[in-house]
Amino acid sequence: MKKTVVVIGAGLAGSLVCNESVKEANVVLLELGDKDKVSYPRINFIKKKLAEVKTFCFGGGGTTNLWHNGLIPINTKDVSSEYFSELLDEVKPYADKAASRLFFPNQSYTSEYENVVSDMSRESEKLGVFKEGIDCLLYPKKFQRLEVDAAVDSYYSVENIEFESEGKSIAAVTFRSGYEQHRINADAVIISAGTFGTPRLIGKVLSVLGVSSKDVGRGLIDHPLGFVGKVKIKKHLARTMHKFAMHDKGDYEYCTAARYKSQCGRYTCFAFFRPALTMTNRLSIYKYKSLLGASSGFERIKNAFSFKIFHPDIIAEIFSHLFGVTIRSRIFNVLFYFEQKRGSGQVSYDGEVLNIDWSITEEEMKVYNDMLEQVSVSMMSVSDEVNIQLPITEQWLWSGAHHSGTISLGGTADELLDKDLKLRACDNVYVCDGSVIQENSYANTGLTIGQLALRLAERVSRP
Ligand SMILES: Cc1cc2nc3c(=O)[nH]c(=O)nc-3n(C[C@H](O)[C@H](O)[C@H](O)COP(=O)(O)OP(=O)(O)OC[C@H]3O[C@@H](n4cnc5c(N)ncnc54)[C@H](O)[C@@H]3O)c2cc1C
Structure with missing residues (x-):
């Protein structure tokens, strides 16, 4: 029987996850922004402003609406965490496919x-x-923003995403779209709301499971x-x-x-x-x-x-x-x-205002x-x-727009995610986007995010 996979966020990672998963599973996409128009959140920069220009956005395609589509791998010899380096090795076989989905000719x-x-x-x-x-x-030379396949059941401009738990799993996702309230039973949930959006959603998942979310959003790095x-x-x-x-x-x-x-x-x-x-x-x-x-x-x-x-x-x-x-x-x-190393940089929310605590x-x-x-x-x-x-x-110095690191991933129980990008505290929630990149030396992160997305989609959507 086909699984139902709920994907949250239609940016670089979310679009690739949707388009790959829909070959095997029923996929439901929930995107905060409009389908064809980008918007920007209200940001309170606690220390340093990222840049004079916008370095990320909301809407269909996410930050691929703004990016330059330059493709480069993260060199594992520059990565100090053995666990993360092993993960990068595991996704190497997906580089060609990811690059081709990202318009490499x-x-x-x-x-x-x-x-x-x-x-x-x-x-x-x-x-x-x-x-x-x-x-x-x-x-x-030729590229465009990513688009989600018509076979995906897509909802844009969604509000009030909430999670219902059953034991150690998320059984359903509820949300509002237009004037209607929806409830989707989920076999798996993949959160791809980006380095700034994902921590808020993971906070909600952990809270519904009764697990502490104190380190969620910590570890923000950029170039x-x-x-x-x-x-x-x-x-x-x-x-x-x-x-x-x-x-x-x-x-x-x-x-x-x-x-x-x-x-x-x-x-x-x-x-x-x-x-x-x-x-x-x-x-x-x-x-x-x-x-x-x-x-x-x-x-x-x-x-x-x-x-x-x-x-x-x-x-x-x-x-x-x-x-x-x-x-x-x-x-x-x-x-x-x-390069930066994960430390005290952090992302948090006060209502709809996004607090970004970034510094060098x-x-x-x-x-x-x-x-x-x-x-x-x-x-x-x-x-x-x-x-x-x-x-x-x-x-x-200003932001290179390669925001990463706000969800921890590693080999110990202290880290939120394991190498399968699965939330340790939950049996069926996964994260895939810039937030899971723990180290990025100097490398633009788009290709790596793409590789991670394709591997995750393949594994999670399998019947
Ligand atoms: C000007 C510029 C140039 C760049 N050039 C390059 C480059 O050449 N090469 C490269 O590799 N990278 C480049 N980047 C960076 C690259 O675009 C990002 O690293 C990449 O898009 C991040 O992908 P993502 O999936 O993590 O997040 P995003 O693409 O930002 O997607 C996140 C999605 O989640 C949605 N969302 C957020 N919150 C919620 C919520 N609560 N509920 C539902 N949906 C939500 C957002 O609307 C968005 O659609 C560039 C960035 C900029 C700004």
Whole structure:
């Protein structure tokens, strides 16, 4: 007999889970936002604001309405938790399928990825300064937001989701849609409401089961990122450096970043080198560059109305990233993606107001500045000029929109989830989205979330 699987959240993870599960099970989707329109919650930033632009949204497709669709795996050699690293190994076989569901045009993402990394590793040897190697992000040229299959019984703009328990299971999910109250008997419930939405729902599940929910929502991490300096590469190496910026492979593009390890070995970060025209570091220009890059559609047009658009570095960025024209300059902007570790960062709700307690710790700032000193020294041998901003303060960094870590996963009873993404306290509730990513080094998380979603759908929907 077919199972009934209730999926909550129609973002990156939820859409993939629905579309895969519906091949075997009856799937009911509950989404807080509208089907075809995005909305944003009211946020109270307790410490640091994530960014000037929106870094997530509600609605059909979730944050795939905003994202850039860059695909990269999390390298298990950078992951310190053995348990999480084993999970990443287990979902490796799903990488090609996940990439193809995320619009990667070629049959095998994995072999394309391995080929470009190996090509660029050879290029990087010509520079001889990237001791920790390089990594590549692959961008399908054609992509759109994810959509849920018509065979899924979908409800949008749902309100008041509640859970009914029977022993250690959730027997039914109730909710309101329009003026109607609904009750769905569930064999399994998969919560995919994202790093900021899932903790609230897991809190409700635990409360109905009479289990403490004190650590739910704790452990928020992101990639603090920022433009941290400029380098003027020696003439004979400039052509090689340009290959790092963006490479056209027909139906996809890729860009390459240099990996850096902290001296303690705990943090792995990466740096992109993007063509620029001046050697100055101005935070206001960097912030504007990020605003233009991360916004889209009407927001981007609105942001373009600023005198800052005439700054030479912004013109270089527009030409190289928006029009695909490479500026033949020897100057490159250094864009760093730093790693964070799960700690006291937290997500909570006061009624409908979302509290986000995100910050960069003093230890992290010290590690980042030590790393930038390494970069500054190492780049001297291949550059005519190096101007890395030292030290940077947290003002120079903002969210990379790879929010993760708000639901704990590990090998002990203290952690909420096990490797099957199952809530330990409950027999039939699972979580799959950015909240379950415990460590993300420097890697964008979309591909990994996709891999986890496909494996979970396969296992849970089986009759
Ligand atoms: C500008 C930008 C560029 C990005 N570029 C990349 C990139 O190139 N590569 C990459 O890997 N990542 C990128 N990302 C990040 C990526 O988009 C996210 O990591 C990913 O979408 C997260 O997926 P998710 O399923 O965890 O959450 P989401 O996609 O955010 O989905 C969560 C869903 O749950 C719904 N929801 C929330 N609360 C509830 C509730 N209580 N009840 C019901 N439904 C609920 C939401 O409406 C939403 O539909 C980018 C992000 C941004 C903002």
